[in-house]
Amino acid sequence: MLTGGIIYKNKLCIILGSEIETSEINDEGKTGSAHNLCYFPYLKDIKAFSNEMSHHIHNITLSSQRADISAYDLVDIVEKYNGVLIPAHCFTPYKSFYGNCTDRLEKIFKEKYNKIPAIELGLSSDTYLADEISELETKTFLTNSDAHSLPKIAREYNKIQVKDISFKELMKAIKNEDGRKILCNYGLDPKLGKYHRTYCEVCGKRIEGDAPVTKCDTCDSRNITMGVLDRIEIIKDKKTTKSPANRPPYVYQIPLSFIPGIGNKLMDKLLSNFETEMNILHKLSYDDIEAFCGEKIAKSIMDAKTRKF
Template identity: 50%
Template sequence: MREYFVDLHIHIGRTKSGRAVKITGAKSLTFSNIISHARDHKGLNMIGIIDSHSPEVLGEMEELLIAGELEEHPDGGLMYGGMSIIPGSELEINDEDTLGPIHVLCYFPFLKTMRAFSEWLSQHLKNIHLSSQRVYISGRELQEKVKSLGGIFIPAHVFTPFKSLYGKGVNKSLTEVLDPEMIDGIELGLSADTMMADQLSELHRYSFVTNSDAHSLAKIAREYQKIEMDQPSFRELKLALKHEEGRSIKANYGLDPQLGKYHRTVCAQCFTHSHSNEDHCSQCGSLKKVRGVADRIAELKSEEVFKGYRPPYIHQVPLEFIPGLGPKMLEKLLDHFGTEMAILHSVPFDSLKEVIPEKTAAIIEKARTGQLAFQAGGGGKYGKIADR
């Protein structure tokens, strides 16, 4: 068995021809740019590209297979050197039972399976070329189709205030929308961690995944997990999510929830933090607020305490959050130490301070050991490191 760094939620911004896929995604987020950046710059071993249903993206993958730059793994996944690419799709469900738009992630083992799903999907949404499109069937129907193709189904960023399973404040249980037997894992999102999510007893049965939801190259691997598998294939990933045959998630690496954009309830007008029971903003008087993930979980929490095993959730500060660490300094670090995974996990403090100012190296070391303080984020604004 080996351990692999895995980020399963990366968007395509543009196709090779320049056609938009994720409207809010960076133009540099092309398939070819993503796979080289994720492997050579970030140091990931497996990635999920969740706009693979887009026909031009499928076409580019097929071209790279023919050219020999990609190779399909017999157990699923596309190999780019030593890194595995899992094709997937993020979709929005919003039928009469859903009570609000909810994003879900669907992954498939082979390119032919992904193409078959794309062709079926084109009959149930308005624009097959775009990311995160609303699919005009129920959540359970979508689950059944994914499972019929041997796929993996994971509700996305389940607590964020917008377009998530619990976030809007209407749905109180996943059973209102989805078949719990056809869920393979739960994606936590940037503003929640394992301890917070395990306050909901209906989630105790599932593995938690921590992914970047990257809309730019820099955001890749801001959250990820370390998974123990025999090899980086779709089949092994599926086993790991179910903790079968010795495969499992060994650690989740994610933002301290305070750094997330929706951790605290804030005024929608002036972003002043507020308590969920306050009728109006104490600063500007507005009645509009964006409810924070922490408050939403407090509303939903169960009496039952989780008694099983969870892998450690390691609060990690992405390098882009480190004060004073700009692009030139980061490039200098990468020139010396190879990948961001190496810088975050294995490069000694003494080696860091030989390359960058000791003050900046000290912040990286504090981030590794959980010694930083934060100003909590909310309402769509990230939190900040409070001390330098």
């Protein structure tokens, strides 16, 4: 029996969800804000949730409006409508828990921390970086793509073991129950993420060098946006990057649009022939690609696959 989710021809399950920005007090006592993914089983649940949230958000019909409550309170509202809350792009410098609010999620969620089954890693981090924080050992990692722009869907994705496609099964997988689980995370190499390293707002450049970078190496300014790598280096509490035994592999995937020589036209041709970027990146051989778009591009794609960049 399928339970929850909007299911199309038994092939595609659309999970109803909302991304809510909450108001937090950060570790320094200042205002912080964080994004939260809230997933629900049925339309009636998310409608009722939306109705309740309209008391906490002005202009609820506009996207990315900030709620006047903390995630500590939001988690109960989500639960009331049979939903699950997952901290979104957890490390990004703006609008995320570790990036903007706290060094420990437990400080935000307190005794409700166990209600959070998973976190979303975000583009500038990966499993190995996140596993340097011990409080995440029990949490599932999700690599979701950003739905704000349709062509970028599946830039990051999860391979999930479920019995059928439904909200209930997805939640079981996220909670690691009854053999359901995330089998593999696919995502960007964090080095390619926009927020991986600290950025000087004065010079307008990324600051390389040993993490953590807390000021600009050129102009000495502290007017910086802290990079994810640098932030994790500061807040981590584990000496090793060893992941818990049940952690699935993280497979790096470089979007085709990042590869030199692949413009819009070629991209359209590739996609109309091979259907998805996933096919091109993970299933085709060098010969398949070469036969279609020549030696130079085929070599670039293979280099990207083997992470020679």
